[in-house]
Structures are given as C-alpha cells and as structure tokens.
Amino acid sequence: MSAAAAPAAAGPDGVVAHKGLITVSIMLATIMQVLDTTIANVALPNMQGSLGAAQDQITWVLTSYIVAAAIMTPVTGWLSDRMGLRELFIASAAGFVVASMACGFATSLNEMIVFRLFQGLCGAALVPLSQTVLLNINTREQHGSAMAIWGAGIMVGPIVGPTLGGWLTETFNWRWVFFVNLPIGMLALAGMILFLPKTPKRRRGFDFFGFAMLSLFIGALQMFLDRGEQVDWFASPECWIELGLAVSGLWAFVLHITGREGAFIDPKIFTDRNLVMALVMIFVVGMILLAGLALLPPMLQNILGYPVVTTGLVLAPRGVGTMISMIVVGRLIGKVDTRLLIFTGLMLTALSLYQMSGFSIMMNSTPIIVSGVVQGLGLGLVFVPLSTLAFATLAPQFRPDAASLFSLLRNIGSSVGISIVSVELAHNIVINRAELVGGLNPFNPNFTSAVGAMGLDQTTTLALLNQQVQAQAAMIAYVDDFKLMMIITLCAVPLLLFMRRPGASAGATGHAPAME
Structure with a gap:
C-alpha cells in the first residue's frame, strides 16, 4: 500500500483523527477473537452432551476453528490490498459475530463444526489487521506504546x-x-464503521498455487498436531499421511516463491533480519504461552482438586503480571535497548518455569500465584519489544503480510507447544507410575509401616495408595514438562545476537503514513 494513503487517515499536521477510538474499537475485535481460542475449551463436556457427540468427535469443535483460522491468516495481506484494510476489517468482524451467534444456536455437531469453520475463516484476519492498523496510525516513536496495547x-x-x-x-x-x-463485536463494529479511515486498494495478482501449497502445509500440520494424541501418533496411518502432506506442501511452497515475481508471499520480506529472528522467537513465545495454559488448569483441577472458578482466580495474577509489564515496557521502549528488554523477559520467563519445577501435591496456591506473576511479567517484556522490533526495519508495504506471518507463527508455535507437552506428559506419567509402583512391595519397610498406620481394610488401602501413586506420577510429569519449557525458553536467548537495533533512520522524526 502506498504512502499516498496518508491524507485519507491523517490531517495536515499528520495527526490521525479519533486515534483513541480507533484503538479501542480494533482492540475489542482483537480481544473477541483471541478469547475464542481458549474460552470454548472448558465448555466442551457440556457441548458434548447437548449435541450428542462422542469424546473423539467433540474435539472437532476446536480443531475446525484452529485449522480454518490458520489457513486464512497468511492471505490477510492480499485481501487487505484487494478489498481495502477498512473494508476487510469490518467484514471480518461482522462475519465473526454472525458465526458466533450461529454457534450459540447450533443444534447438532455438524452444524457446530460448519459454524466454527466460518468463525475461524472470519476471525483469522482480526489479529494481524489490528497490529497493522496500530502500526499505521502511530509514528515510529509511538510504536512501542501501540504494541504494548496490542500485546495486552x-x-x-x-x-x-x-x-x-x-x-x-x-x-x-x-x-x-x-x-x-x-x-x-457490536461495539467494535460501531467504532470501526464510524472512525476507521478508508485506505486505497492495490490490485495485486493472486498466487493460487502458492496459497494452495501453504494452505496444504498449515492445514495438514494442524491436523497432525491436533489429532495425533487421539489416534496414537505414528502408530496411525492418518498421522503419517498428514505429516507427509505437510512436508510436501512446505517444500513445494518454498521452491515456488524462491526467485518468483508475484509470489503469494514476497520473498524480499525474509531479507529483513529482525523480522526473521522475530518470527522464530514468536514461535517460541507461542509455545510457552499456550502450552503453560494447557497444563495448569488440568493440574490444578485433577491433582490439587481446585474447582473451575478457583482455578481461574489462581491463574488471574498471571494476567496482572502481564498488564504491569505492558505498562512499563511501553514507556521503556525507545529509552532502553529493545534487545535488553527481550533478554530480561526471557530470563524472567525461565525463572518462573524453574519455580514451577518445584511444584508438589502438598503445596498451597502461593507458589502458583508467585510463578504466574513472574511469568506474566516475563512474557510481557518479551512480547511487546519483539512485536516492535519485528517491524522496526521493515518497509511499510510489507506490514500486512508480515503481521499475518507473525500471527501465524505464534499460532503454530502454540499448537506445537501444546502437542509436545501433552505427549511428554502422557509418556512420563506411565514411566513415573511404573517406577513408583515398583517400590510398593512387602519387602519395603516404609511401605509396610505406612500401610499398618492406615488401619484400613486391604481394598480401601489399595485404592488410597493407587490414588496417591497416580497423583504423584502426574505431578512429576508436570514438573518435567515445566523443565522442558524452561530449556526451550533459554534456547531462544542466543537469537538476540542476530537482531539489530534500529538505526537513526528507522526512528527518524516525522509521522509515518497513517494508513499505508
């Protein structure tokens, strides 16, 4: 999109009209979409009974949404050029609201899956578009504060x-x-219709083969990650087929776009070193953020016996820590080396995971809250500076495509992270249980004395012991997962050496085009 778009969004002094209201509107749409990635998870058992679905069928409510959103995310840049950023944003938000209402009225599993597919298709553009708009309506000096709002x-x-x-x-x-x-959604739509400025459209050919190959890769990979645990991974022909399709699609896509004019994603975008490193790091951040959220609720409910509402309250301080770091980092960007902020955030995140590796079934909620606040602070310090640094040296015309890739890699990282920790959890529970049971025999004096102290009949004693062994085996497995996530976090630190701080030219004075 050309710089000629500036007059459409900014006044003669370069100030964007109604910038605050635009920000509120697009962030409401963003929050609406992001909430839907996790809000439906806890409702699945209730949906299953209401829709008459089997256990392995109800998961398609999540899978259909994730796959549809993942496939449509990369095409956001092309659609925003063809339709106009404003028009696409409004259409996506309206479609998302309609699809949400349809999901609420669904009477069968087939209806729900179709409506969730439509919801994913419409919601895919909301996050990258909100990031692009915030970058466009703010000057480079304000990008840090803008990304703090977006990151929150x-x-x-x-x-x-x-x-x-x-x-x-x-x-x-x-x-x-x-x-x-x-x-x-209605509040977001009202704000966007009234205040979001129009942008010029740019005719840009559509690379059908490139889109098809990238969609094949994303769709097959998401299916592989989401279905793997249910079908026993590589013991199932389905997983081999999905993995083969994913590898083939990625290989064909890379060969197709290399050195080709008019490719679906311009390969020039990957010559920006900051963006490439940021894409790798946001993949890691996605793994840590949602993998941790996938582990903690079942651990708190199944092992520590917390009710659903209490689980939410215990996890809430994590969000408080994130909000605090967002506020602080918005003021520090531009004054402190962005790479130092990311490094501090990664180390705080690793520290929180180290604290989580000390969890036990005898603990109260204090270690959970403390580690949650520390992790929230750390992830906030990583996410905002990383979002800013990714676009700091990137040409404005590449922003929509880059924002799409940024969201895509975050989502794929989340799927990969959840799959890894889920596989490790199930595998380690079996191993830990076998090791613990091996010590429960009449020749172990500690075992015989513990059984004697219970003073219960044999059946009750064995049931209690089985419950304790299962809980201990599961907690050890959770701790092992937290250690693995800590190692992954530390492995991302060396990537900072390959990123460069924007030069004086990147932060030159003057206002960037408001809607480029």
Whole structure:
C-alpha cells in the first residue's frame, strides 16, 4: 500500500483523527477473537452432551476453528490490498459475530463444526489487521506504546478465556460462551464503521498455487498436531499421511516463491533480519504461552482438586503480571535497548518455569500465584519489544503480510507447544507410575509401616495408595514438562545476537503514513 494513503487517515499536521477510538474499537475485535481460542475449551463436556457427540468427535469443535483460522491468516495481506484494510476489517468482524451467534444456536455437531469453520475463516484476519492498523496510525516513536496495547489484548485474552468460559458455562450454559461475542463485536463494529479511515486498494495478482501449497502445509500440520494424541501418533496411518502432506506442501511452497515475481508471499520480506529472528522467537513465545495454559488448569483441577472458578482466580495474577509489564515496557521502549528488554523477559520467563519445577501435591496456591506473576511479567517484556522490533526495519508495504506471518507463527508455535507437552506428559506419567509402583512391595519397610498406620481394610488401602501413586506420577510429569519449557525458553536467548537495533533512520522524526 502506498504512502499516498496518508491524507485519507491523517490531517495536515499528520495527526490521525479519533486515534483513541480507533484503538479501542480494533482492540475489542482483537480481544473477541483471541478469547475464542481458549474460552470454548472448558465448555466442551457440556457441548458434548447437548449435541450428542462422542469424546473423539467433540474435539472437532476446536480443531475446525484452529485449522480454518490458520489457513486464512497468511492471505490477510492480499485481501487487505484487494478489498481495502477498512473494508476487510469490518467484514471480518461482522462475519465473526454472525458465526458466533450461529454457534450459540447450533443444534447438532455438524452444524457446530460448519459454524466454527466460518468463525475461524472470519476471525483469522482480526489479529494481524489490528497490529497493522496500530502500526499505521502511530509514528515510529509511538510504536512501542501501540504494541504494548496490542500485546495486552493478545496475551491477556488466552489467560482470561478459560475463567470466563467456566463462569459462563456454570452460571448460564455453554451457548453463552459464543453469545458473549455479540456485545463486544457490536461495539467494535460501531467504532470501526464510524472512525476507521478508508485506505486505497492495490490490485495485486493472486498466487493460487502458492496459497494452495501453504494452505496444504498449515492445514495438514494442524491436523497432525491436533489429532495425533487421539489416534496414537505414528502408530496411525492418518498421522503419517498428514505429516507427509505437510512436508510436501512446505517444500513445494518454498521452491515456488524462491526467485518468483508475484509470489503469494514476497520473498524480499525474509531479507529483513529482525523480522526473521522475530518470527522464530514468536514461535517460541507461542509455545510457552499456550502450552503453560494447557497444563495448569488440568493440574490444578485433577491433582490439587481446585474447582473451575478457583482455578481461574489462581491463574488471574498471571494476567496482572502481564498488564504491569505492558505498562512499563511501553514507556521503556525507545529509552532502553529493545534487545535488553527481550533478554530480561526471557530470563524472567525461565525463572518462573524453574519455580514451577518445584511444584508438589502438598503445596498451597502461593507458589502458583508467585510463578504466574513472574511469568506474566516475563512474557510481557518479551512480547511487546519483539512485536516492535519485528517491524522496526521493515518497509511499510510489507506490514500486512508480515503481521499475518507473525500471527501465524505464534499460532503454530502454540499448537506445537501444546502437542509436545501433552505427549511428554502422557509418556512420563506411565514411566513415573511404573517406577513408583515398583517400590510398593512387602519387602519395603516404609511401605509396610505406612500401610499398618492406615488401619484400613486391604481394598480401601489399595485404592488410597493407587490414588496417591497416580497423583504423584502426574505431578512429576508436570514438573518435567515445566523443565522442558524452561530449556526451550533459554534456547531462544542466543537469537538476540542476530537482531539489530534500529538505526537513526528507522526512528527518524516525522509521522509515518497513517494508513499505508
């Protein structure tokens, strides 16, 4: 998109009209979409009974949304050029609200899957478009503060989602998990229709083969990651087929775009070193953010016996830590080397995971809250500076495509992270249980004395011991997962050496085009 778009969004002094209202509107749309990545998870058991679905079928409610959103995310840049950024944003938000209402009224599993597919297709553009708009309506000097606002919605949404979903399901029913999008979406739409400036359209050919190959890669990979645990991974021909399709699609896509004019994604975008490193790091951040959120609720509910609402309250300080770091980092960007902020955030995140590796079944909520606040602070310090640094040296015309890739890699990282920790958890529980059971025999004096102290009949004693062994085996497995996530976090630190701080030219005075 050309710089000629500036007059459409900015006045003669370069100040964007109604910038605050634009920001509120697009962030409401972003939060609405991000919430839906986790809010429906806790409602699945209730949906299963209402829709008459089997255990392995109800997961398609999540899978259909994730796959549709992942496939449509990379095409956001092309659509925004063809339709206009404003028009695409409004159409996507409106479609998302309509799809949400349809999901709430669904009467069968097939209807729900179709409506969730439509919801994913419409919601895919909301996050990258919101990031692009915030970058466009703010000067380079204000990008740090803008990304702090954007990052707050992206980071806090998944944390609040399970809590809000659990409360809505218990207080009303599972349908309100989708109906809640109506008031949020209507406010967002009203603000965008009234205040979001128009942008010029740019005719840009569509690379059907490139899109098809990238979609094949993303769709097959997401199916592989989401279905793997249910079908026993590589013991199933389905997983081999999905992995083969994913590898083939990626290989064909890379060969197709290399040195080709008019490719679906311009390969010149990958010559920006900061963007490439940021894409790798946001992949890691995605793994840590949602993998941790996937582990903690079942651990708190199944091992420590916390109710759903209490689980949400215990996890809430994580979001508070994120909000605090967002506020602080917005003021520090531009004054402190961005790479130093990211390094501090990674180290705080690693520290929180180290604290989590000390969890036990005898603990109270204090270690969970403390480690959650530390991790929230760390992830906030990583996410905002990384979002800013990724676009600091990038040509403005590449922003829509780059924002799409940024969101795509974050989502794929989340899927990969959840799959890795889930596989490791199930595998380690079996191993830990076998090792613990091996010590429970009449020749172990500690075992015989513990059994004698219980003073119960044999059946009750064995049932209690089995329960304790299972809980201990599971907690050790969770701790092992937290250690693995800590190692992954530390492995991302050396990537900072390859990133460069924007030069004086990148931060030159003057206002960037408001809608480029």
